[in-house]
Amino acid sequence: MRGAFFALLATASAFLFVDIREMSLANTALPGHDPLTTDAPVLPPALTDGVPQAPPVEPASAPDVLRQPMRFDLQPGGILKAEGAIDLGTADRFAEEIAARGEYVQAVSLNSPGGSVEDALAMSKLIREKGLNTQVETRALCASSCPLIFAGGVARDAAENAILGVHQVFNAGQTRPTPEQAMSEAQRTTARIARHLDEMGIADGVWIHALETPPDRLYYLTPKEMAEFKLTTAAVAAAKQTKKN
Template identity: 70%
Template sequence: MRIDEPIKALLKLDDGVLMRGAFYILLSAAAVFLLIDVRDITAMNAALPGYDPMHGDQPVLPPALTDGVPNAPPVQPASPKETLRQPIRFELTSGGVLLAEGSIDPGAADRFAKEIEARGEYVKTVSLNSPGGSVDDALAMSELIREKKLDTKVASKALCASSCPIVFAGGVGRMAEKDAVIGVHQVFNGGKDRPTAEQAMASAQATTARVARHLDTMGIGAGLWINALETPPDRLYYLTPKEMADFKLTTEPVATAKKKG
């Protein structure tokens, strides 16, 4: 066969055949990219360390995205990870301080509301020690704290990460002691069933809007949520005392908060 014969045969193909061939190639490429996107979103949803920290295979503290000690928070929280992974529990301590410790599991807001209803007249401050969890419950807890005009606090070497700062933002007065570990990252509600790419995207956008609106209502600066949005869900942006003050996440200097205990 002469070398130019395949070329002549290709030239004899009509435009319709060529267009169909190009279309099928583009369609195949689009399918591959869609599959990659779905796999990426699914993997991200399954790897949310702050979303369901009660699972034993999920790290309570994701690696740091911020400068400082590599792959670690500024200081290590005092509570063991087993304590932080348990469903959040509430204990009224001296001075009207209600300790809220553990993961914010679905249903935590209802239990918190019952606790406030039962002990509301004695509670003055909610002290948080949590790796985060359910965004819906965190929002509801934060709204109730503001409604009841309570203060919030993160004690020295206590943890408040992922959705926990949403709860912290509800306090009328917001105090972080020296060496309090507070961090943010991207959050969204995943639910029990694995979502499609469209469902995951819609959920992420809706939850982002809800959290942003809530933080604005609570008087928190936009810079806090911008840092959260820029931080993947498998990392944490650990906040410095200056950033907390600049973003209006805290209402008192660290030294003043520490003196109050």
């Protein structure tokens, strides 16, 4: 509870800062704030040079592929590949896909630069409700709001050289809020994300790193951090088994 409360307060400040900065920029968009726009970098630079470290590899998929609205492809072994940006309405399409595929889907493989937080949260909740696993394959990307989807998996696995990154969430809409509206929205969204991650069993560290990173940068998580924050479960399970033996 203490960690969630700390995250709540920290995020409120982060949200207010970002939204006020957006208002001061008038109609100028933040670089990288929308993976669906052609001038937005799919893979933003690290927060600083070397600290935290840069992504381990370049994504295997071309930027144009990742910028396309998310599409779904059922692969052998019950793996539903979800590739592309999380545009508005992605959660509805995902729910329809899961309903149509029934019990054939066992896990969701993610390759996405992020997008709509609302849709990411809805997808994550459905994944947990259906008891599905999540994974990010070698040289696949799961950034921005995508890790929220990843967190929904019962078992969560990131392959070697998978690219997972987080940063501040923000209002990418056309309406410029007042500072009061920005703070209210910050508190509401912060509470929802903090509560969701806590319910998914994810440690506070992931969210704190996101709060510290501007929306045009990414904090790239190392395999060690993913395990420590309980974002991945395979390493945790292996450690527990080793301890028993």
